[in-house]
Amino acid sequence: SSELQLGVSSDVREAGSSQELKIYIPFESAELCVTQIAEDMKAMKKRHLQTVQELEENFHITAREAQEWIMQKVRSHYQNKMNTLRTFLDLYQDRVEKKKADWEKKVAELTAQNKQLLEEQRAERRRWKEETLQWQKEKNKMLDLFSSRLDVLHCHQASTLQELQMARQEIGQVQEILTVSSSQEQQEAAEEEEGSDNKEQTVACSVSDQPLEGANARLEGLKESLYQKEREISELLEAERSPIPPVPQPHCSVLLPTVITKAHEICSAVAESRALLKQMIEDNQVALAEARDKLRLHLQSTKDESNDKEKTPNQEGSDESSLSFLQETVREHEVCQIALDCIKSGESPVMNDYEMSEMEDILRQETLPTTQRTVKGVGQQLLLLQDQLKREKEERKKIIENYTSERAMRKKYYNMVEEMKGKIRVFCRIRPVNRSEATQGGAVVVDKLDDYSITVEAPRGPREFQFDKVFSARASQEELFQDVNRLMQSVIDGYNVCIFAYGQTGSGKTFTMVGDKDQKNPGIMPRSFSAIFDIMRENSSKFDFKVSAYMLELYNDRLQDLFVSQAGEAHSQTQSHGPTKRVEIKRNRKGVVFAQGAETKEASSAQELYALFQQACANRHISATRMNVESSRSHLIVGIMVESRNLTNGSVNTGKLSLVDLAGSERAAKTGAKDHQLKEANSINKSLSALGNVISALSAELPHVPYRNSKLTQVMQDSLGGNAKTLMIVNISPSEYNIDETLTSLIYATRVKAITNNAQRNVDSKEIVQLKEVIMKLKSGQTVEEVDV
Ligand code: ADP
Ligand code: MG
Numbered sequence: 001s002s003e004l005q006l007g008v009s010s011d012v013r014e015a016g017s018s019q020e021l022k023i024y025i026p027f028e029s030a031e032l033c034v035t036q037i038a039e040d041m042k043a044m045k046k047r048h049l050q051t052v053q054e055l056e057e058n059f060h061i062t063a064r065e066a067q068e069w070i071m072q073k074v075r076s077h078y079q080n081k082m083n084t085l086r087t088f089l090d091l092y093q094d095r096v097e098k099k100k101a102d103w104e105k106k107v108a109e110l111t112a113q114n115k116q117l118l119e120e121q122r123a124e125r126r127r128w129k130e131e132t133l134q135w136q137k138e139k140n141k142m143l144d145l146f147s148s149r150l151d152v153l154h155c156h157q158a159s160t161l162q163e164l165q166m167a168r169q170e171i172g173q174v175q176e177i178l179t180v181s182s183s184q185e186q187q188e189a190a191e192e193e194e195g196s197d198n199k200e201q202t203v204a205c206s207v208s209d210q211p212l213e214g215a216n217a218r219l220e221g222l223k224e225s226l227y228q229k230e231r232e233i234s235e236l237l238e239a240e241r242s243p244i245p246p247v248p249q250p251h252c253s254v255l256l257p258t259v260i261t262k263a264h265e266i267c268s269a270v271a272e273s274r275a276l277l278k279q280m281i282e283d284n285q286v287a288l289a290e291a292r293d294k295l296r297l298h299l300q301s302t303k304d305e306s307n308d309k310e311k312t313p314n315q316e317g318s319d320e321s322s323l324s325f326l327q328e329t330v331r332e333h334e335v336c337q338i339a340l341d342c343i344k345s346g347e348s349p350v351m352n353d354y355e356m357s358e359m360e361d362i363l364r365q366e367t368l369p370t371t372q373r374t375v376k377g378v379g380q381q382l383l384l385l386q387d388q389l390k391r392e393k394e395e396r397k398k399i400i401e402n403y404t405s406e407r408a409m410r411k412k413y414y415n416m417v418e419e420m421k422g423k424i425r426v427f428c429r430i431r432p433v434n435r436s437e438a439t440q441g442g443a444v445v446v447d448k449l450d451d452y453s454i455t456v457e458a459p460r461g462p463r464e465f466q467f468d469k470v471f472s473a474r475a476s477q478e479e480l481f482q483d484v485n486r487l488m489q490s491v492i493d494g495y496n497v498c499i500f501a502y503g504q505t506g507s508g509k510t511f512t513m514v515g516d517k518d519q520k521n522p523g524i525m526p527r528s529f530s531a532i533f534d535i536m537r538e539n540s541s542k543f544d545f546k547v548s549a550y551m552l553e554l555y556n557d558r559l560q561d562l563f564v565s566q567a568g569e570a571h572s573q574t575q576s577h578g579p580t581k582r583v584e585i586k587r588n589r590k591g592v593v594f595a596q597g598a599e600t601k602e603a604s605s606a607q608e609l610y611a612l613f614q615q616a617c618a619n620r621h622i623s624a625t626r627m628n629v630e631s632s633r634s635h636l637i638v639g640i641m642v643e644s645r646n647l648t649n650g651s652v653n654t655g656k657l658s659l660v661d662l663a664g665s666e667r668a669a670k671t672g673a674k675d676h677q678l679k680e681a682n683s684i685n686k687s688l689s690a691l692g693n694v695i696s697a698l699s700a701e702l703p704h705v706p707y708r709n710s711k712l713t714q715v716m717q718d719s720l721g722g723n724a725k726t727l728m729i730v731n732i733s734p735s736e737y738n739i740d741e742t743l744t745s746l747i748y749a750t751r752v753k754a755i756t757n758n759a760q761r762n763v764d765s766k767e768i769v770q771l772k773e774v775i776m777k778l779k780s781g782q783t784v785e786e787v788d789v
Helices: 002-016 027-194 199-241 251-308 313-345 353-364 369-421 435-440 477-484 486-492 509-513 524-538 568-577 606-618 675-699 711-715 736-753 766-779
Strands: 425-430 446-450 453-458 461-466 469-471 496-502 543-555 558-561 584-587 593-596 601-603 635-646 652-661 724-732
Touching (some): 453 736, 486 496, 486 524, 524 543, 524 606, 524 635, 593 711, 675 711
Parallel strands (some): 496 724
Antiparallel strands (some): 635 652
16 A cells, blocks of 8 residues: 555656656556555455454344343333233232122122012011001991991981871870860769769779870870970070180080080980880780780680580680780780881881771770770880980980081181281172062072081082181171271281272172262271271370371272362362372382372371261262172272370381272173273273282292282282281172172182281381481471480
């Protein structure tokens, strides 16, 4: 290579200094040199290649080694990891298995428990079924027992009635005997007087006197027992009528056991009398059979003897008398049998004319003491039975009386409880049949059952309605007001009270609330005016009262102040006082409704208040419809505020009495109303249906009550579901012509009964009253210094 380098350098030198120095190398040597170099180079190349190969091989080897080492390292690393994972896995597996075992154990436990429970349930069900069956059986047994007892009672009732009838007949017969015997006695007495004294006759007389005396004594006894029973009944009635002293316990609970014991007594008495009757029948049958046998035997023996024909006349006579005695005995038992059978079957004895005359003959023959004894025996038995019947009848009457009084008492106490709970009270008043209904001849379909319920003969069968009080057509205005009067005390005590009448036109709402036209029968309104002032007078030493009133009319959904005249006067008033004020219904903080914009006038006596009322009535819209010429087509609302200041502690109560005479609730088509009357009817119907919706919402206890839908419901907001004591009087017509309206009204009223109010007294303490006065004075422009705080 040095040579090559030399050669190159020489070439460079040659190229650089070609001009200055030229070296000449012989070709051979050059060739030799070149070949030498080439060979060297070849060798070098070979060596190079060898080293490269070696290096490559080395590299490969080291690379493989390194790879293997890395591989090994990685493998071992992963192996380690694998091992740890495996240990983890094993651990987890262990745990899982443990858990699994636990769960399996638990599942097994639960299934066992479940099985046990199922079995228990099955057993329980079985027991339940058995118990139900047992109960059912008990129930059926009881029902059977009751029905059989009822049957027995019915049978007994029927038979006792028959017995009574028979007994009456018997008494009649006894009386006949008496008259007959007394006439005979008279005859005999007359004969005696004539002087035909015969010893035999006197004997006959004395014989005939005995039965007469017996009959007389029986009659006397009968009369005596009758008087006694009458006395007992009147005593009982008086005891019922006399006022029962107030006891803390309700009477029903006292009466009920008495009723039950009485029922038991009756049942046992019935059973006893039945057993007695049965015994008597059996005894009689035995005696009859015996008597018949004896008679047969006797007849046979007499036949045999007659064949022998060896008898003395004396013997013959004794035979005849014993035969007749036996015949009489048989007859006696036969008669007894018939009488007892009749008593048992509850029929009166059937006798043909021949038998009757025979019987009469027997009864008349006083010389037949055995027949008489028979009749006497039957008569005595009948008397006994009659007595028993009477006693049982009385007991039945007593039980019925007890039951009815208990029922009435229960209803009364129930009503009291309901009132205490704040339920709206609903009275129902049935109007008398009016002239047009009477001429049309329509049937009366409404009937008052008792003081608390009525039935209506509806087309689909009778319907019963329950109310807090029912007033029949005969009930007077006073009677009605007696039940309303206690509300007046509540007004004075500071409660809000609302009384309103509801019903179709002509059903008597205005009659009930206002009275008739000429005020011969004043209604609730005028009566309440007097009642309020009466109570105030009684309490004038303890309280200071102030009475004021507003009177409104709700006509065509507009509130009108009735103290302001509508017609010509209104015009003059408008001129003098400016336009009439708009009346609006507002509620104060306590929820009490008041009429803003309506005039409130004070009254110092019932007469003054009544004069105000009459003035208001004169301003009403009244239009005649076909249903009722005096019908009012608007709702009348009278509000009376009573403020009472307690003179001892200074507290002030403010009670309000709202009296509402609603317009008629009938359908427009029936009244024959037209044009503006139709508008009236529509507005009335609208307000009444709004009232209906309010009632529905309240009775169903819905969260929202749509009071705002109509002025009427706004006015009555504090009376329906509010804080007032409310009384609704549902007026109904009794006739078939109005049955639809009657049913609607009654259903409406039944819903009202379900509404509960929360009546509270409106009381302000002395301090609050004074503060209010301060505020009032401030409002009217006075300074605080002027006010006596
Ligand atoms: P409403 O106000 O419901 O339309 P009214 O009170 O005007 O009905 O009664 C209609 C008619 O029936 C009136 O002539 C009234 O005198 C008479 N009337 C209503 N109820 C009675 C009653 N209980 N006794 C006597 N008359 C009655
Ligand atoms: Mg009316």
